[in-house]
Amino acid sequence: MESVVAMVGLFWITPEAMYLGSPPAADGRCVRLNAAGLEAVDPERSRTWTWEELRAVTVEEVPRQGMAGRLSGIVDSLVMSLGGGEVPPTMTLRLETRNGPERLRIYSAAAGGYSAEEEALSQELLGRIAAGPADL
Numbered sequence: 001m002e003s004v005v006a007m008v009g010l011f012w013i014t015p016e017a018m019y020l021g022s023p024p025a026a027d028g029r030c031v032r033l034n035a036a037g038l039e040a041v042d043p044e045r046s047r048t049w050t051w052e053e054l055r056a057v058t059v060e061e062v063p064r065q066g067m068a069g070r071l072s073g074i075v076d077s078l079v080m081s082l083g084g085g086e087v088p089p090t091m092t093l094r095l096e097t098r099n100g101p102e103r104l105r106i107y108s109a110a111a112g113g114y115s116a117e118e119e120a121l122s123q124e125l126l127g128r129i130a131a132g133p134a135d136l
Contacts, residue, residue: 009119010114011033019031019033021091022027025088025107033129036048038051053132054095057127058126059119062119064115090106092106092112114134
């Protein structure tokens with residue numbers, strides 16, 4: 001069976017996991033979403049939050065690009081995330097938790113950026129996932 005990988009807005013989806021931003025980079029850094037919550041994997045300090053602990057989840061400083069050149073940006077992102085080439089662009093993940101705000105730097109999955117529509121739809125979906133029971 002062929003493995004299907006899809007980038008949908010700010011999300012990178014594989015048969016095994018759903019990521020916010022890029023899949024695990026060469027250094028292992030990523031943000032993985034699952035039914036239980038959100039896991040921030042970082043070589044220095046990995047952390048997890050359950051959906052019940054999170055009051056809000058938003059992505060800031062999303063890199064922008066129109067649809068022109070989108071395919072080459074996706075290919076470049078995949079190559080960078082697999083360890084070849086420069087560090088991909090970053091975004092800020094802002095979490096509002098029971099214990100106060102948290103900010104994390106995450107890698108973008110789109111080297112060339114995202115459209116405004118992709119960002120808006122992704123932010124809405126992320127808000128809905130964080131607001132209620134997630135079926136991921």
